[in-house]
Amino acid sequence: MTVGWLRPWLDRLWMLAGAVSIRTKILGIVLALVLLLGLGVTLQVRQTVVRTMEAQLQEQSISVARDLAARATDLLLINDLYSLHQLLQATLNNNASVRYAFVIDPQGRVLVHTFGNGFPIGLLDANQAGPDEHHRTRLVNTDEGPIWDTAVPIFEGRAGTARVGLSEVMVNRAVESVTGQLLLTTVVVSLIGITAAAFLTWLLTRPILNLVQAAKAVGRGDFTQQVHRWADDEIGELSVAFNEMVVALRRAGEERAEREQLRAHYVKAVITAQEDERKRIARELHDSASQSLTSLLVGLRTMSGLCNQPEVRDHAEALRAIAAHTLDEVHTLALQLRPSVLDDLGLQAAIERYVADFGARYPIHVDLALRGLSEGRLPSEVETALYRIVQESLTNVARHSGARAASVMIERQNGQARAVIEDDGHGFDPALAGVADQRLGLYGMRERAELLGGKLTIESAPGQGASVFVEIPCA
Amino acid sequence: MRACVVLLIAFLLSACAGAPAAPAIRLSQLEPLLTQSARVIPLRVAVAAVISPRGTVESYRPLLDYLSRRLSRPVELVQRRTYAEVNDLLERGEVDVAFVCTSAYVAGHDQFGMELLAAPQVNGAAVYHSVLIVPAGSAARSMADLRDKVFAFTDPMSTSGRMYPTWLVQQLGATPDTFFARTFFTYSHDDAIRAVAEGLADGAAVDSLVYDFAIRRDPALRDKTRVIHQSPPFGIPPVVVRPDARPQLKAELQQALLDLSDDPHGAGKAALQAIGVERFILIEDSAYDSVRDMLNRAGAPAP
Numbered sequence: 001m002t003v004g005w006l007r008p009w010l011d012r013l014w015m016l017a018g019a020v021s022i023r024t025k026i027l028g029i030v031l032a033l034v035l036l037l038g039l040g041v042t043l044q045v046r047q048t049v050v051r052t053m054e055a056q057l058q059e060q061s062i063s064v065a066r067d068l069a070a071r072a073t074d075l076l077l078i079n080d081l082y083s084l085h086q087l088l089q090a091t092l093n094n095n096a097s098v099r100y101a102f103v104i105d106p107q108g109r110v111l112v113h114t115f116g117n118g119f120p121i122g123l124l125d126a127n128q129a130g131p132d133e134h135h136r137t138r139l140v141n142t143d144e145g146p147i148w149d150t151a152v153p154i155f156e157g158r159a160g161t162a163r164v165g166l167s168e169v170m171v172n173r174a175v176e177s178v179t180g181q182l183l184l185t186t187v188v189v190s191l192i193g194i195t196a197a198a199f200l201t202w203l204l205t206r207p208i209l210n211l212v213q214a215a216k217a218v219g220r221g222d223f224t225q226q227v228h229r230w231a232d233d234e235i236g237e238l239s240v241a242f243n244e245m246v247v248a249l250r251r252a253g254e255e256r257a258e259r260e261q262l263r264a265h266y267v268k269a270v271i272t273a274q275e276d277e278r279k280r281i282a283r284e285l286h287d288s289a290s291q292s293l294t295s296l297l298v299g300l301r302t303m304s305g306l307c308n309q310p311e312v313r314d315h316a317e318a319l320r321a322i323a324a325h326t327l328d329e330v331h332t333l334a335l336q337l338r339p340s341v342l343d344d345l346g347l348q349a350a351i352e353r354y355v356a357d358f359g360a361r362y363p364i365h366v367d368l369a370l371r372g373l374s375e376g377r378l379p380s381e382v383e384t385a386l387y388r389i390v391q392e393s394l395t396n397v398a399r400h401s402g403a404r405a406a407s408v409m410i411e412r413q414n415g416q417a418r419a420v421i422e423d424d425g426h427g428f429d430p431a432l433a434g435v436a437d438q439r440l441g442l443y444g445m446r447e448r449a450e451l452l453g454g455k456l457t458i459e460s461a462p463g464q465g466a467s468v469f470v471e472i473p474c475a
Numbered sequence: 476m477r478a479c480v481v482l483l484i485a486f487l488l489s490a491c492a493g494a495p496a497a498p499a500i501r502l503s504q505l506e507p508l509l510t511q512s513a514r515v516i517p518l519r520v521a522v523a524a525v526i527s528p529r530g531t532v533e534s535y536r537p538l539l540d541y542l543s544r545r546l547s548r549p550v551e552l553v554q555r556r557t558y559a560e561v562n563d564l565l566e567r568g569e570v571d572v573a574f575v576c577t578s579a580y581v582a583g584h585d586q587f588g589m590e591l592l593a594a595p596q597v598n599g600a601a602v603y604h605s606v607l608i609v610p611a612g613s614a615a616r617s618m619a620d621l622r623d624k625v626f627a628f629t630d631p632m633s634t635s636g637r638m639y640p641t642w643l644v645q646q647l648g649a650t651p652d653t654f655f656a657r658t659f660f661t662y663s664h665d666d667a668i669r670a671v672a673e674g675l676a677d678g679a680a681v682d683s684l685v686y687d688f689a690i691r692r693d694p695a696l697r698d699k700t701r702v703i704h705q706s707p708p709f710g711i712p713p714v715v716v717r718p719d720a721r722p723q724l725k726a727e728l729q730q731a732l733l734d735l736s737d738d739p740h741g742a743g744k745a746a747l748q749a750i751g752v753e754r755f756i757l758i759e760d761s762a763y764d765s766v767r768d769m770l771n772r773a774g775a776p777a778p
Contacts, residue, residue, distance in 0.1 A: 077528030078554045099502065110508050118505025126500060143501045155529060 022208070023201040030197035031190060038186025046179050053171040057097060058148050061166040062135050064095055065150035069162040072103055076111075076159040084112045091164070099147055099167040105160045123165075131157025145169065207235045211242055223250035268451050275338065275384060282334040290334075293327040332357075339387075347383040347410070348373040351390060355408060362398045364423075365405045372412035382474045385448040386410060386419055389456070392441050393421040393468050401425025401466060415475035421468045427460045445470070517549035518542065521561045521573040524630065525685055525712065526665040528554045535574075537746035541738070545731045556662050558632035565589055565717045572728060576712045577603075578634040581767050584760065588718040592725065593732045594711050594758035597684055597751065601758055602708035604683040605635030607643070608671050608700045615678065616703055618643045624677035626655040627670045630662055633682075634766055639706050640680040642769055665689050672699035684711075688751040710762040714755070733757070 017025065068091050075084040088101045092114045100123075102113030110119055120142075129136040129151035137150040147165045154160045207230045214225040225246055229239045297320055304316040334340075335357065342350035348370050355368050377383070390408055397406050403425030410419045430442075442458060445468070449456040454472030520539060522531050531554055543550040553570050555561050558579040564570045566587045575583065583589030594601045609615045615624075618640070628651075629636025644654045651658055659676070661667040664685040670676040672695075683705065690697040714732060716725050735743035736754035747754065 074528045077532060078524070078556045080556065115502075115505055118507050120500055120502050120504060121506050122500045123502070141499045143499055143503065147502075155532065158532060 022205055023198070026201045026204070027194060027197050030193045034190045034193045035186065038182070038189065042179055042182040042186065045182060046175060049175050049178050050171070053174060054168070057166050057168060057171055058137055060095075060097060061137055061148040061150040061164060062152075064091060064098060064101075064166070065135060065152040065162050065164040067091075068101060068103075068164055069152040069154045072162055073155045073159055076103065076105075076154060081112055088112055088114050095166075097166040097170045098164060099144065099169075100163075100165045102163050103154070103160055104163065106157060111160065127151045127163065129153050129157075129161055140165065145172070203231070204235070206230060207239055211235075211239065214242065214246070218246055218249065221253075223247075223253060264451055267447055271448065271451070278338040279343070282338040282340065285330050285334040285337075286340070289330050290327060293323055293330065296323045297327065342383060342387055343380075346373070346377045347386060350383075350387055351408070351410065354387070354391060355394075358394055358398070364398060364403055366394070367405070367407040369407070369409040370411070371409075373410060375412070378412065378417055378474050382417055382452060382472050385452055385454075385472060386417060386470070388448060389419060389445045389468070389470055390421060392445050396441060397421075397423045397425060397466075401427070403465070412474065415473060417472045417474045419468075419470045422465065424465045427462050427464045427466050429462060430458045430460055515549055517551040518546060518572065519551045519553050519570040521553045521555070521564055521570040521575075523558045523561045523573065523575045523579060523712070524554060524556060524663045525574075525576065525682060526689075527663045530663075530665055534750050537742065537749045538735075541735065541742055541746045542728075542731055544742075545734075546727060558630045562586075562589070562632075565715065568717050568719060571717060571720060571724065573715050573717075574712065575715055576630065576633050576635075577709055577763060577766050578638050578770055579632050580713050580715060581763050581770060582632065583715065584763075585767075589715045590718060590720070590725070591758055591760060592714040592716050592729050593755040594713045594762070595750070595752035596754050596756050597711065599753070600708070601711045601756060601762065603635065603711050604708060605639035605680045605706040606683045606686050606702045607640065607678060607680050607704035608668065608686065608702055609678045610671055610674055611699050611701050613677065613701065618678075618704065619647055621678045622647075622649075622654055623656045625657045625659075625675070626651070627667045627676035627679040628658055628660050629664050629667045629679070629681060631660065633664075634709055634770075635682045635706070636664060636667060636680055638766075638770060639709075642772070643680075643704075668696055668700060672696050682712075684751060691751075707765070709766050710758070713758060713763075729757075 017028075020028070068087065071087055072084055075081075075087065084103060088103070091101045092098050100114050102115070102119075103111045104124065105111050108124070110124060113119055123140075126140045127136060127138045127149045131153050133153060135150055135152045137148055140147045140149045145168055147167050149163060149165045152162045152164075154162055207227070210227045210230075214227045217225045223246055226243050227239045229236045229243075300316050300320040300323060304313045304320070307313055307316070335353075339350050339353060341353055351370065352368065355366050358364070359366055378386075390410075394406065394408070397403050401423045403423035406421065406423040408419070408421050410417070412418075446456045449470050449472055452472045454470060456471075457469045458466065459469070460466035520535075520542070522535055524531065526534065532552065535552060539550045539552055553564065555564065558576050561570070561573055561575060562579055562583045565573050565575075565583060566589075572592065575589075580589060580591070584591075597603070607618060609621070615621055626640070628640070631637055641651055644651050647654065661670055661679075664681045667676070667679040667681050668686060668689050671679045686702070690700075716728065732755040735747050738744065
């Protein structure tokens with residue numbers, strides 16, 4: 001049965017228990033157990049002692065009263081009240097628990113008592129014993145606490161009745177003493193328990209703290225960590241498993257790094273091959289196709305000059321226009337594949353040329369800012385990478401962003417080449433970048449930067465335009 | 476559920492508080508005790524402690540009840556430790572009637588005029604003896620054998636328990652102080668018998684009537700004690716009245732005692748039987764002359 005109102009308390013308890021350290025938990029458990037046990041035993045012993053001592057007190061009350069009655073008989077019969085008085089005083093003085101004693105005559109009058117001047121109101125009627133009774137004991141409630149009052153008829157009641165009252169003061173004192181000692185023991189045992197628990201906790205938490213430290217180090221990539229196996233217990237097994245895991249992680253890391261290296265090498269080779277291939281095709285187009293087309297143009301112009309027939313001249317003019325257009329396209333193709341200017345004049349000229357060309361082809365205004373590039377050429381692979389990144393970024397801007405303006409900034413500073421390409425288009429979420437070829441393009445840009453030890457970051461959000469930051473060391 | 480817990484706690488608390496329901500008495504708040512005098516003046520009868528106070532109560536209760544019925548007035552039994560105290564009570568008029576010992580009568584009669592009322596008759600005679608007893612295992616055969624032993628006297632004023640053994644010792648040319656190693660008083664005859672039976676005393680002299688009565692009632696005493704000497708007869712302990720008793724009361728009491736044996740209801744017989752007496756008879760002061768004579772020869776007893 002789930003108790004509704006109990007749940008918040010349980011939750012709170014769990015919150016408390018969960019919030020404290022293992023050390024506190026173990027200490028708490030030990031302390032709670034010792035205290036529970038101590039208090040339980042104390043209560044139990046206390047109750048037993050109270051019961052036993054009360055029974056004893058009752059017995060003592062009867063025996064004292066019987067003794068008094070036996071000794072008082074002759075004194076009463078010969079009317080020796082002074083001896084009787086002394087007997088009562090002796091009874092009172094020799095029994096610490098006896099609070100009072102008195103003797104009443106057969107008519108129910110108090111003959112002798114131990115109260116001094118006067119007699120407590122109501123005490124006489126608080127207990128009575130018939131002449132044929134052995135005794136009668138009652139618990140009388142007084143202002144000094146409960147008192148076991150025993151009445152014993154003297155000489156079958158013919159000489160009177162002896163009454164003795166035993167107070168529980170001594171019993172209570174004994175009970176308090178026992179309780180105090182047990183509580184003291186509990187406190188001492190608690191202290192010992194706390195010490196033992198603290199030691200135990202230290203034993204338990206030392207390997208765990210070691211594991212935590214090692215795990216943090218492994219998280220930072222330090223796979224040399226090995227933890228000491230302190231004990232042959234569960235935590236020891238955990239330590240062993242942890243060490244094995246670290247070894248496996250190290251091996252996996254090494255394999256991954258190897259694969260990564262291989263992949264980078266491969267990618268670099270592909271890119272280099274691609275660049276070389278493009279360079280070759282561009283040169284081929286430039287050297288062979290362009291020359292052929294130029295020769296064709298010259299031929300056609302010559303042909304139209306030589307021929308007077310207007311029909312042939314028109315045809316020749318039309319063919320010349322087609323040839324000229326084709327030459328333009330071949331030029332553009334060659335430029336896109338691999339601008340020779342990049343190889344011949346460097347990045348600054350190549351970018352300027354590309355941006356100018358871009359501006360001519362798309363209705364997008366591009367701001368160009370180049371700083372520090374005139375102090376000498378960058379390494380050619382850096383130039384190629386930056387050129388390709390700018391090219392890819394602007395292509396994306398033109399194709400996907402719907403931007404009206406873009407800016408390209410490239411600077412060289414402190415051995416770092418930095419480029420920022422921004423647009424005011426409708427932006428995108430870099431995590432879910434749209435179509436496959438765009439994602440591939442972004443991936444290619446990042447790959448190029450990282451192959452050279454650089455870093456590429458894309459910042460964009462829907463409606464916020466897009467920025468590409470790239471930083472490549474070029475010392 | 477919450478209500479259940481509350482109920483449980485309340486139950487436990489009430490169980491803990493289950494103290495006695497009696498009203499609290501303040502032991503420190505004291506009030507003076509009321510002292511009231513009896514409206515009806517009872518007939519006060521003293522019985523000298525021939526036997527222990529408890530035995531006296533048990534033995535004399537039927538007789539006192541009989542007297543109470545006969546005189547139509549309550550009877551109060553008064554006991555004192557010694558014969559001398561009873562004599563004092565008679566002299567001061569604080570008791571009306573007393574069963575006294577022989578030598579106590581002799582002393583009381585001679586000193587302040589204690590008056591004889593009646594005397595019990597036992598075995599057909601109004602006499603008794605002092606018997607000298609020793610433990611059953613004792614080798615003693617006479618008083619002479621008890622020299623340097625422990626001797627128990629009954630009462631300082633007792634004829635059979637003090638006067639006669641003292642006289643016997645004097646016949647041996649000694650006094651009890653020098654003759655016995657140690658002496659002590661038991662103040663009653665049955666306690667003297669028990670003292671001998673239990674070996675507390677090596678010898679004692681007791682009233683023969685009490686001894687016979689005691690061994691009849693408690694046969695174990697017969698096996699533990701042995702009689703080694705019996706005195707000549709003495710006048711039996713009488714019933715007396717105080718000197719200034721009204722003659723009418725004296726006559727009524729005398730008649731009541733004499734009528735005991737003829738009581739048609741049987742209560743009188745039972746009363747007599749309880750004190751080991753056949754009947755009460757009239758007696759003259761001269762019956763005690765032999766004791767008076769011995770007392771004079773033995774010297775006045777030290778009370």
